Amino acid sequence: MATVYSGALRKMRTKADTNNNVVYQLPIGEHTLDINPLIGQKVSLTFTGEIHCVHCARKTKKSFNQGYCYPCLISLAQCDSCIIKPEKCHYHEGTCREPEWGEEHCFSDHFVYLANTGTVKVGITRHVTDAVSSRWMDQGATQATVMLRVPDRLTSGVVETFCKSYIADKTNWRTMLKGAPESVDLNAVKQELLAKISDDLNAEKQEKGLQAVSEVEGPIFDIHYPVEEYPVKIKSINLDKTPAFEGVLKGVKGQYWLLDEDRVINIRKYAGYQVELAL
Known part of the structure; x- marks a missing residue:
């Protein structure tokens, strides 16, 4: 009997062990799953069709900046263009969207x-x-x-x-x-x-x-990643076009799952997507 975990996806958490091997955990709803032990096993993931903003939890038809709704995209400092291009920081001009957020995140080494x-x-x-x-x-x-x-x-x-x-x-x-x-x-x-x-x-x-x-x-x-087999000809899975897939997890690198048949999926891209993951 398969075990099913349901809820909103989040980007995988990473840490390195004493030998700099990367250890992955996947937050999904209220659960946090250890991913490294799943390599070599069959996984099945289904997108239910709902997306909720990773900041305000508002239901949204489209995700922006890897998980945000449009109102958050245009109002949060963490979604401003200077996050991608920090040389365009405009805090000193008095136009930071959230000065307190900027002071906490931008004014340290x-x-x-x-x-x-x-x-x-x-x-x-x-x-x-x-x-x-x-x-x-x-x-x-x-x-x-x-x-x-x-x-x-x-x-x-x-x-x-x-x-x-x-x-x-x-x-x-x-x-x-x-x-x-x-x-x-x-x-x-x-x-x-x-x-x-x-x-x-x-x-x-x-x-x-x-x-x-x-x-x-x-x-x-x-830095070493838990990969058994790399894809030869990469085929990217898009949950908006292919809302369900299953296959053998061959490895994890960056924020990507590497699956059999040369398929890959960027987990971080789908933060806020409501899914069911069967193991």
């Missing part, structure tokens, strides 16, 4: 990092100390290292913009899912990139102070 997600990319995160960042795991990075520390989100976006002239800032999800990429000497990439943007960094320090940007001497993390 941020880190500019390099990650190997199939190709090397630059990114920013708040959550880096001496452990694997959840952001790296969400992006399916197999290697990552911190490059710079800055005091706020705006500065992180400005510095990231300097880097984007020389290196990508996006993850190609298809490349990320095609297998474990070859190892890259991230330290060499880091030093080369720092040399290229040194004039820009010095100008930023002159404008905002010497502590505005500082180099971080951190380790390179090798």
Whole structure:
């Protein structure tokens, strides 16, 4: 007899064990399921047709920004365009949608990092100390290292913009899912990139102070995902077009489930979708 779990999907929670193996949990309704033990087993998921906003729980016909209703999309600070492009932060102009939210999330140390997600990319995160960042795991990075520390989100976006002239800032999800990429000497990439943007960094320090940007001497993390088999020719499942599927779970990487027959589904994309998951 299959066990059925029902409720709203949320993005998978990630943590890394002592060997930097990624451990996944799936929130679904009131349940939190351990996903790693399900690899190699048959799963069945059905979208019931209802979507509820992950912030206000309002029923919505369409989900925006991975789980929000339209009113929340246009009113919440966490849905503003500066979340995607932090260099466009407008708090200092007095136009932040939610100043208290901005003060809590945007005015603390941020880190500019390099990650190997199939190709090397630059990114920013708040959550880096001496452990694997959840952001790296969400992006399916197999290697990552911190490059710079800055005091706020705006500065992180400005510095990231300097880097984007020389290196990508996006993850190609298809490349990320095609297998474990070859190892890259991230330290060499880091030093080369720092040399290229040194004039820009010095100008930023002159404008905002010497502590505005500082180099971080951190380790390179090798990150391992629970994957038995990667897809050869990727076929993406869209719950809006295919509301039900079943198959053998072959692995998890980033926020994707890898299934048999080369099928994949981005779980995070369907946050707020009401589903039934049978195991």
